[in-house]
Amino acid sequence: MHSARxxxxxxxxSEVSPLFHRFSGCLVTNTPRPSGxxxxxxxxxxxxxxxxxxxxxxxxxxxxxxxxxxxxxxxHNWSRSIPITDVSKDPDAKxxxxxxxxxxxxxxxxxxxxxxxxxxxxxxxxxxxxxxxTQHLDLDIQAxxxxxxxxxxxxxIKWSDGHMTSVPSNWLRCxxxxxxxxxxxxxxxxxxxxxxxxxxxxxxxFEFDELMQSDEALLDWLSEIKVLGISLVKNAPKMSHQxxxxxxxxxxxxxxxxxxxxxxxxxxxxxxxxxxNGYLMPHTDFSYYVSPPGVALFHCIKNTSTVGGDSLLxxxxxxxxxxxxxxxxxxxxxxxxEIEHVAISVNKKITQQGFYHHARHPLIRxxxxxxxxxxxxxxxxxxxxxxVPVDDVIPMFSAIKAFNKILLRDDNxxxxxxxxxxILTFNNxxxxxxxxxxxxxxxxxxxxxxxxxxxxxxxxSKLRVLKKSPSENLE
Numbered sequence: 001m002h003s004a005r006x007x008x009x010x011x012x013x014s015e016v017s018p019l020f021h022r023f024s025g026c027l028v029t030n031t032p033r034p035s036g037x038x039x040x041x042x043x044x045x046x047x048x049x050x051x052x053x054x055x056x057x058x059x060x061x062x063x064x065x066x067x068x069x070x071x072x073x074x075x076h077n078w079s080r081s082i083p084i085t086d087v088s089k090d091p092d093a094k095x096x097x098x099x100x101x102x103x104x105x106x107x108x109x110x111x112x113x114x115x116x117x118x119x120x121x122x123x124x125x126x127x128x129x130x131x132x133x134t135q136h137l138d139l140d141i142q143a144x145x146x147x148x149x150x151x152x153x154x155x156x157i158k159w160s161d162g163h164m165t166s167v168p169s170n171w172l173r174c175x176x177x178x179x180x181x182x183x184x185x186x187x188x189x190x191x192x193x194x195x196x197x198x199x200x201x202x203x204x205x206f207e208f209d210e211l212m213q214s215d216e217a218l219l220d221w222l223s224e225i226k227v228l229g230i231s232l233v234k235n236a237p238k239m240s241h242q243x244x245x246x247x248x249x250x251x252x253x254x255x256x257x258x259x260x261x262x263x264x265x266x267x268x269x270x271x272x273x274x275x276x277n278g279y280l281m282p283h284t285d286f287s288y289y290v291s292p293p294g295v296a297l298f299h300c301i302k303n304t305s306t307v308g309g310d311s312l313l314x315x316x317x318x319x320x321x322x323x324x325x326x327x328x329x330x331x332x333x334x335x336x337x338e339i340e341h342v343a344i345s346v347n348k349k350i351t352q353q354g355f356y357h358h359a360r361h362p363l364i365r366x367x368x369x370x371x372x373x374x375x376x377x378x379x380x381x382x383x384x385x386x387x388v389p390v391d392d393v394i395p396m397f398s399a400i401k402a403f404n405k406i407l408l409r410d411d412n413x414x415x416x417x418x419x420x421x422x423i424l425t426f427n428n429x430x431x432x433x434x435x436x437x438x439x440x441x442x443x444x445x446x447x448x449x450x451x452x453x454x455x456x457x458x459x460x461s462k463l464r465v466l467k468k469s470p471s472e473n474l475e
Contacts, residue, residue, distance in 0.1 A: 065118040065125045066171045071464040073174040074181035083152025084169050089143050096143055098155060098172055106176055110141050113157060117165040185463050191228050192318035195414050202228065203414075208236040208423065211246060218249055219466040221425075222459055225295060229315060229430045233423035236299060243297040243423060243452045251458025254293045256286065257355045261452040277447070282312050282407065282434035283378035285453075288343040288357040292376060293453035296428045300418035304446040308438030313414040316375035317430050319406045320364050326406075330399035334363040337396060340383035341376075360387070363403065374429040377403075407432065418449070428453065 070078055086099040096113060099105040115130075115137055117123065122132045138161065145158040155172065157165045174180065197203045204224045210217045211233060224231040236242045243261065247253045253260045286292040303309055324331040338360040346354045361376040379400075386393055406412065415436070418424060426433070440446040 064168070065123050066168055068125075068128050071185065071468055072183055074184050077173045077181065078170050080170060080173070081153060082169060082173065084148050084155060084172075085152060087146045087148055087155055089146055091142055094140065094142065096146055096155075096157065100169070100173070101152070104173075106172065108172070108175075110143055110159075111137055111139050113143075113165060113167065114138075114141050114159060114163070116167070117163070118167070119163075119165065185226070185467065186460055188223075188226055190226075190317065192321065193228065193230075193315050193414075194318065194411050196411075197228075197230070197313075197315075197414050198416065203230065203232060204228070205232045205234050208233050208242070208246070208421075211249060215466055219463070222250065222463050222466070225425055225427060225459065226463065229317070229427040230313065231425050233425060234421065236421050236423050238301055238420045240301065240450055243299045243450060246297060246423065247452055247454050250295075250454050250462050252454070254453045254455050256289075256293065256453065257353070257357065261450055264449040264451055265447060277308075277438050277440045279437045280312075280435040281378075281380060282314050282413070282432040283380060284316070284376055284432055285378075285428050287361065287376045287378035288341040288359050288381050290359045292361075292374075292428060294427065294429055294456035295454045295459050296424075296426050296433075297452050297454070298418075298424040298426075298433075299450045300420055300422045300424075300448075301450055302420055302446070302448040303418055304438045304440065306439050306446075308436050309447050310415045310417045310436040311424065312434035312436060313416065313424075313426070314407050314412055314432040314434075315430065316377065316407070316432050317372050319403065319412055320372055320375060322406050323364075323403050327399070327402045329395070330402045331364065333392065333396055333399040334403060335366055336362065337388045337392065338362050339376075340385045340387065341378065341381045342383040343381045358383075363400070375432070376429075377407075377432060379404075429456070 082100045082102055082104075084098055085101050088097045089095075090097055090107070093107070094110045095107045096110060097105060097107050115132070115134065117132070118125075122130065124131055142160040143157050144160050147156045148154070149156050149166070153169050155167050155169065157167075159165065191202070193202055204221075206217060206221045206224075211221055221231055221233070233246070236246075240263075241261075244253060256262070284292065285296060298311075320331070323334075339362070340360050341358065343355065343357045361374075363375065363377050364372070365374040365376065367373040386396070388396060416424075424433075438447060
């Protein structure tokens with residue numbers, strides 16, 4: 001296995017693959033691109049890059065309150081100690097202007113600087129949070145005196161109300177408002193993949209026991225789920241509740257209508273296709289939830305020895321990118337309109353309570369910057385109710401069919417027959433999964449998966465904690 005920091009380093013790397021790039025949502029080749037975009041990689045191996053942790057960054061002492069948010073900043077700014085060479089007041093604009101040794105400069109609104117004072121009266125280092133709020137601020141506050149201290153590493157301000165504020169240079173460099181670098185963890189560059197993800201050695205595998213014992217391995221594994229969207233854990237005990245142990249290493253299991261986990265096997269008289277031995281159309285899970293859970297853990301306790309029972313895995317982000325490039329109008333349709341999803345079950349062999357879930361989502365969700373954020377695609381539970389203009393109904397069906405055609409194309413479907421002891425882990429907001437049909441004898445358990453989910457909030461939090469201090473005992 002690669003170094004435990006192999007994938008984790010990709011979360012903070014500023015390097016860009018020269019093979020395929022995403023620019024404004026399009027697939028283009030050999031062109032520069034802004035940071036925080038999706039990268040489509042071919043089968044070339046990715047070089048190992050050592051992770052730089054906040055505990056080793058030299059510009060600020062680890063005890064500084066400003067270090068609290070260091071995990072949100074790009075290393076190339078936080079770790080550099082570029083001195084401030086000039087600072088001036090702009091009373092009319094109510095701003096302070098800072099210039100650095102390399103010629104870069106930035107205007108900072110007075111009220112923003114005052115609201116981010118980290119003195120003991122304004123910020124609790126122990127509680128990692130503010131003690132003064134917007135209601136306490138004078139929106140017209142002016143800087144009486146501005147000065148540079150500690151060889152250009154600190155900006156000191158005396159305010160018109162007599163309060164004193166000091167802020168470090170590298171913290172200012174990281175806070176550039178709409179020009180700030182994107183979050184190196186939440187907005188990490190993503191690798192897109194197709195049917196050759198395993199044969200090209202792109203799919204990483206991890207040992208269950210190592211993940212249970214090593215924080216460095218845990219960091220590497222979670223980084224892989226974030227960047228590639230999928231990873232495979234091997235050699236878990238072939239018994240129930242192993243995914244609970246793995247989820248506990250990250251945070252907490254997200255309970256669902258099935259409980260803390262679901263035992264996916266053939267259920268006689270079942271009223272959900274997942275609990276059958278038939279073909280299961282690739283989909284994202286819990287599309288009928290208002291907030292579908294983020295990260296899936298599927299543990300194979302037993303799989304059929306006959307033909308069939310293969311997992312069908314698809315990178316929904318790759319397919320969405322292709323749709324945008326080749327069928328731009330269809331892409332816009334699927335991002336603009338919401339689809340109603342309904343799931344009903346009264347079979348107490350599947351769920352003790354029974355359920356009637358309903359939610360609506362666009363099949364392709366974008367974030368505020370127009371970047372891909374989430375795929376919510378499960379035609380099994382599409383309702384007849386269509387809350388779109390009648391003239392958009394036919395174009396919507398055309399768009400869904402175009403998306404399906406890309407999703408199900410052979411070069412986009414990775415087929416893998418899970419072995420007993422495998423735990424497939426993936427991003428449920430990105431990856432579609434399905435199953436090929438398989439034969440079974442009446443009354444026997446030929447295929448048994450135990451599944452659970454963890455929220456992205458837990459995963460991203462754990463990544464930041466591990467990234468900050470990967471060598472410490474964090475349990």
